[in-house]
Amino acid sequence: MENLIDIDEEATRPQLSINSTPYQTQECVLYGSIFSKHVPDLERRLAGLCDPGCEEFFEHEMSFCLRSLASSDVKTDIKLRRRFRTDHQIQNYWQLRYIGVPEPDQKCPTIIRKEISSLVHSSDMMTYAKALGLRMDYEYMTQGKLWTKGNIKILHSSLTKSIRPGNYDSSSIKSISDSSLVEISISLPESAEYMPAAKTLRDFADQLMPLCSMEKVDYWKKMFSTATPARK
Amino acid sequence: MGVTWVFEVDQTAKSVERLLESFGGECVSTFAVDISPYTPPTGNADHASNIVMHHSKCPQSTFSICPKDTFKKSPKAVCDRGFDLILSKLSNGLIIDTAGKIDINGNEYKLNDWTVRVGTAVQGTAVKGVVVEVEYDASLIVVQCREMMVEFVKYVFNKYYQTQPEIFIITEKPENYSPLDTMWQYLLIAAKLRKKT
Numbered sequence: 532m533e534n535l536i537d538i539d540e541e542a543t544r545p546q547l548s549i550n551s552t553p554y555q556t557q558e559c560v561l562y563g564s565i566f567s568k569h570v571p572d573l574e575r576r577l578a579g580l581c582d583p584g585c586e587e588f589f590e591h592e593m594s595f596c597l598r599s600l601a602s603s604d605v606k607t608d609i610k611l612r613r614r615f616r617t618d619h620q621i622q623n624y625w626q627l628r629y630i631g632v633p634e635p636d637q638k639c640p641t642i643i644r645k646e647i648s649s650l651v652h653s654s655d656m657m658t659y660a661k662a663l664g665l666r667m668d669y670e671y672m673t674q675g676k677l678w679t680k681g682n683i684k685i686l687h688s689s690l691t692k693s694i695r696p697g698n699y700d701s702s703s704i705k706s707i708s709d710s711s712l713v714e715i716s717i718s719l720p721e722s723a724e725y726m727p728a729a730k731t732l733r734d735f736a737d738q739l740m741p742l743c744s745m746e747k748v749d750y751w752k753k754m755f756s757t758a759t760p761a762r763k
Numbered sequence: 764m765g766v767t768w769v770f771e772v773d774q775t776a777k778s779v780e781r782l783l784e785s786f787g788g789e790c791v792s793t794f795a796v797d798i799s800p801y802t803p804p805t806g807n808a809d810h811a812s813n814i815v816m817h818h819s820k821c822p823q824s825t826f827s828i829c830p831k832d833t834f835k836k837s838p839k840a841v842c843d844r845g846f847d848l849i850l851s852k853l854s855n856g857l858i859i860d861t862a863g864k865i866d867i868n869g870n871e872y873k874l875n876d877w878t879v880r881v882g883t884a885v886q887g888t889a890v891k892g893v894v895v896e897v898e899y900d901a902s903l904i905v906v907q908c909r910e911m912m913v914e915f916v917k918y919v920f921n922k923y924y925q926t927q928p929e930i931f932i933i934t935e936k937p938e939n940y941s942p943l944d945t946m947w948q949y950l951l952i953a954a955k956l957r958k959k960t
């Protein structure tokens with residue numbers, strides 16, 4: 532029932548100005564991993580904790596970065612995501628997503644980052660992305676389930692990649708590892724105070740112990756430390 | 764959005780409006796179109812410019828086209844307004860060319876099944892011309908209403924009907940008309956208006 536009321540409120544909300552559009556949000560995120568063979572245990576735990584029902588998804592995600600000569604050290608990452616055809620109505624729709632650099636907040640128990648997303652329809656997305664000056668870094672497929680608990684989103688998915696890029700049929704898809712990725716997040720308005728939400732998220736994450744330990748992964752630091760030797 | 768024909772006229776917006784009123788047209792509201800080019804910073808020519816457009820008829824949509832020779836060859840996309848915000852993050856590769864932005868503002872007339880928009884194109888502070896958009900609301904198939912639209916323009920204006928938009932001329936494999944086709948016509952007109960002094 533609570534959800535229903537929320538939707539109504541959203542409909543009566545006055546039109547937002549360009550600076551506070553619903554497209555731009557900040558999110559609190561935690562990551563964890565679990566062996567794929569233990570995913571059924573995690574699902575049972577989530578079924579007990581979360582809102583009833585979950586959504587299955589099978590998506591293709593590509594990460595792009597901006598190709599620019601002037602400033603090669605500044606990297607702008609853009610993610611493109613599409614859902615694999617479940618019915619042909621949603622073909623050619625892509626989610627274009629910009630993920631900002633995480634806030635350097637040591638006290639916050641979760642990753643905080645800005646996020647802008649946009650739904651794009653293009654008959655030839657790859658050519659269009661190239662025309663924008665974007666170059667693909669890597670791609671992968673994720674298959675898993677989405678659960679919700681109030682405004683918390685819980686995703687667990689197994690990552691696969693294609694051994695023949697461009698082909699995404701079942702014969703060319705290969706698993707990346709025998710673990711599943713677990714991601715829990717909360718989306719907040721752009722300039723909202725994030726600390727209470729981050730604490731709620733941390734508390735929720737602790738309930739998944741000992742099955743899965745959710746961490747504030749310093750993925751950006753790791754990214755830079757591997758990037759340096761590669762540049763030599 | 765039905766099949767639409769956008770063209771530039773060599774008379775004032777007021778006189779076009781009077782003309783429409785004489786045929787029974789009714790001013791229903793205003794409309795606005797903006798066309799902003801995003802160009803790569805100087806010295807970086809490895810990707811082309813991108814034209815970002817909005818139309819008040821689709822207020823929550825952004826149209827983006829990287830113009831090539833023809834519409835079919837040009838990479839293009841329809842996005843929600845979040846795309847504008849993402850573009851600002853791509854400023855290393857694409858910067859908005861504020862001086863080249865063209866705004867078209869004017870009135871929208873209703874004439875039975877037709878919607879006619881008459882607007883004045885302005886670049887910065889300079890008036891560049893008058894643009895008319897004729898839309899036949901009832902059909903999405905170009906071949907179905909092409910002849911009738913030519914007749915409509917001929918009947919109302921008694922000129923301009925000879926230079927037809929690209930989409931009217933292409934006959935092989937006609938696709939359903941989409942708002943992007945309208946925006947492509949605006950894009951071409953804006954490119955022409957920019958060169959005009």
